[in-house]
Amino acid sequence: MTYKNILITTDNKVTTITIHRPSKLNALNMATIEELHQAFAQVSQDKQTQVIVLTGSGDKAFVAGADIAEFAGFSVQEGIQLAAHGQESLFNFIENLNLPVIAAINGFALGGGLELAMACHIRVASENAKMGLPEVSLGVIPGYGGTQRLPQLIGKGRALEMIMTASMVSAKEAHRTGLVNHVVAPTELLAFCNGMAQKIVPNSPVAIGMAIDAVNANFKEGENGFETEIKAFGKCFGTDDFKEGTTAFLEKRKAVFSGK
Incomplete structure (x- = not known):
């Protein structure tokens, strides 16, 4: 455009x-x-x-x-x-x-x-x-x-x-x-x-997006920020970025995140 x-x-x-x-x-x-x-x-x-x-x-x-x-x-x-x-x-x-x-x-x-x-x-x-x-x-x-x-x-x-x-x-x-x-x-x-x-940039795009959502939830009427955080935290466990991040930590190397 x-x-x-x-x-x-x-x-x-x-x-x-x-x-x-x-x-x-x-x-x-x-x-x-x-x-x-x-x-x-x-x-x-x-x-x-x-x-x-x-x-x-x-x-x-x-x-x-x-x-x-x-x-x-x-x-x-x-x-x-x-x-x-x-x-x-x-x-x-x-x-x-x-x-x-x-x-x-x-x-x-x-x-x-x-x-x-x-x-x-x-x-x-x-x-x-x-x-x-x-x-x-x-x-x-x-x-x-x-x-x-x-x-x-x-x-x-x-x-x-x-x-x-x-x-x-x-x-x-x-x-x-x-x-x-x-x-x-x-x-x-x-x-x-x-x-x-x-x-x-080197950090997980998926985790960053979820962190933004969780922080914003605290300021939104009708939303419980703590509940949003708990659910987002759990969702992270199902992402490729979580698997890469934890594996890289255990293998003592830098993570290379896919954003998925």
Whole structure:
């Protein structure tokens, strides 16, 4: 598939998806959300990919927010549909992928941009990154999962402060509160994320996918995370990866996983 607003490259089992709308600071419009959905769906079926790194083009912005001009005139029902479709097709889709997704946050990650980063499994920020959910300054609230994922990551009180003040936080503060996992120099961002990805690549893809499901279950209404973990743990025993991993351990060699 040919994409207008994103770039995709793959190297050593790591696929980098780059949002490429430099003139708009990589702002999310509906077309870009759809392209990202298609790209993640496509890459998730690629047997040569075991980790995805998501970033924005240039050094000014990961994603500077949503494309406000696109929905400024929407009705109530159109607003509901916009949020529902976006959450289902992209943000929840990324969170529930059984491939690890690392957000490489370069520059501004505001509104939908921060929500996109929070949907990823791991976040790494450059030292010049600024993050925030400024929606209330426009008379609206975060609609792509921001009111749910931000409290999960930094706690209810801090999340409400960020949302109600519409304030941006620095990379240093984001790291202190647990919003991001690591902060690195801008020139080292992608190399650092790729280095982390290469630590993930040798491990069992099946086990990693099940671990993602088990962790996510703790935050889903009606699901018992402990029960999900127990069932997933048991399922591992029926996989080729489990047989390879335990055999390799006993034979004192490195495992070579098939992902089955």
